[in-house]
Amino acid sequence: MELRFELKGLRLKETFSIAYGNYDKREALLIELSHQNCKGYGECVAIDYYQINLQRFVLKLKEIQTRIESHKIIHPKEFFKFLLSLHLHPFLLSALDCAYWDLFGKLENKSFIEFNQLPSENLIESSITISVGDIDTQIQKIENNSWNKFKVKCKGLNKADIEKLLELNQNIALDSNASFTDEDCIWLQENSDVQRFSYLEQPRPIDQYKVLNKNSFANWMADEDCQNLDSLDELIPYYKSINIKLMKSGGLTPALEMIKKARELNYKIMIGCMTESSVGISAGCALAGLVDYADLDGASLISNDYATGSCVENGKIMLSGKPGLGIELK
Template sequence: MTGLLIEAREEVWPLKEVFRISRGSRTEAQVVVVTVSDGEHVGHGEGVPIKRYKQSIASVLAQIESVKSVPDLDRHLVQKLLPAGAARNALDCALWDLETKISGKRVWELANIPIMSCSRRSVGDAHASHSEAATAREPTVDQVETSFTISLDTPEKMAAGAKAAATKPILKLKLGGENLDLSRVQAVHAGAPNARLLIDANESWSPEHYRKIVPAFQELAVELIEQPFPADADEVLETLDHPIPVCADESCHTTADVPRLKNRYEVINVKLDKTGGLTEALRLCERARESGFKLLIGCMVGTSLGMAPARLLASAAAWVDLDGPLLLARDREHALAYTNGRLGLPSSQLWG
């Protein structure tokens, strides 16, 4: 595309309450919003700088600034000019949005992803798509279940959070690698006995902790364990039993990471702030399914603008974790609709 005007700005969105994981806590979501205009149409995208990967608001803004004056900039060129991360994500998604505005089509039409009403998709069909290799462009349904995150805290406080979210069908629990982890999961299970449970350790476990705690989690019907070990020390997973599927998060950013995950993980967490946008995320989903991995579509803590592109990928996933806006004190206009733990498609006023 020629003659594009690219602008980027920081936005700060307060959270409802403190959000904690094993690496630290926060009280607000800091995001970068990119707008791309051809003079008539405007596209928007959102990225969340990730401290774990040495990203900051300043570094993301600087990366976007570095490509503002590149001639004939488009999504494909952006893949070559910027590394995978929040800056490329925000710009890539803004360019997708601009394409929809220019063409008058929805983003799933441009990506060749058909839409199916959830009422037309049987439970058997849904489970089949999770267990079998899917096509590169599997139909997306208009409603999907998403997990809701209970942040790391004492067992009592996590149980209270679970009771408050007891109507949510799936709860994702942040754990910290200490002896309290089992008590935390037991307390949440007691507080929300009907909820399905996912675990996210955020690289905090040791192999000894894994061996000790996983059998007990199996008895509590935990469905998934996400990133138990540091990304640079996850080879130990090749030597451990996996009675519960293990999901790669910090260990997988793009399609280039997929080959090394074999025999270590059963599931890959696809986040657009890791892949650097929807363009690479579509490739990663395809490569992961071809390689026999199931998918979890995840997110950083951000607004509906950041969730909307990832929502396009959700129907091909075994698990969806796109609850970022639910953790905010308020969301932006034309927000995604969350109803009884189910997430709808974005409106054209929001994105795509």
């Protein structure tokens, strides 16, 4: 097996504004694993509020390259155990895990969905993200959009804005990226109108969720608070829903385990994404049949997607059906 890796730049179609800051571009690390003329791809991106340094990932890959390349081809779930022994950051672990699933499927001529006997029909629709901005601009973007589901970013709580969004009679979720106060959360979860939002994502900074009540009117969804399998038990009294992103969970293999346990604990589940190319989005799309919500608009927000595979068109998830994750570079 051969390992290659390359830093890539992702350009956003327009400035992406969230509570953490404004972004016009993201840096990505593309992983390629190849064997017998088949190539598998995975990806991770530099997210500043996760303190991701891709240069450190490159140094780590150079350090472990020989160990990966000398490893025999085995089932991806067994290969993942080997990857765990390398003590990798979850973002880098995810890129390697996804690349290996893609490669293994291509070698075996079977898709990830076939291997894992996952549902692939009647998939839920993805939302598209509306950046932080004045409420009239946000509403105009919603009304002029061909998608049917929207995740509206906000920086702090403006009650008048909440009322305007609810008047639209659209499928809308709120994502404050941890910018709500305790008082904001109490007001929201005691307001019966708030149950008309499909969910309210990551209202408070990490580990400051004790004010939340899962039995309130608000469908609180954990994002940064839900990093891995170990998070799920602790969050039960506070969150109804969780956002599983492959990069923060460590890839497809652990995401499957998280989904299984989350179902047992009666969580609603979303498969989410960062700013990603179709490399990362194709991996996320493969899990769409297992979840209640999808937020897989990452590749739709960039202007220089360098890959093809599964995709999202106006919110509709279109699975490639090809072996592995169906990823090809342009």
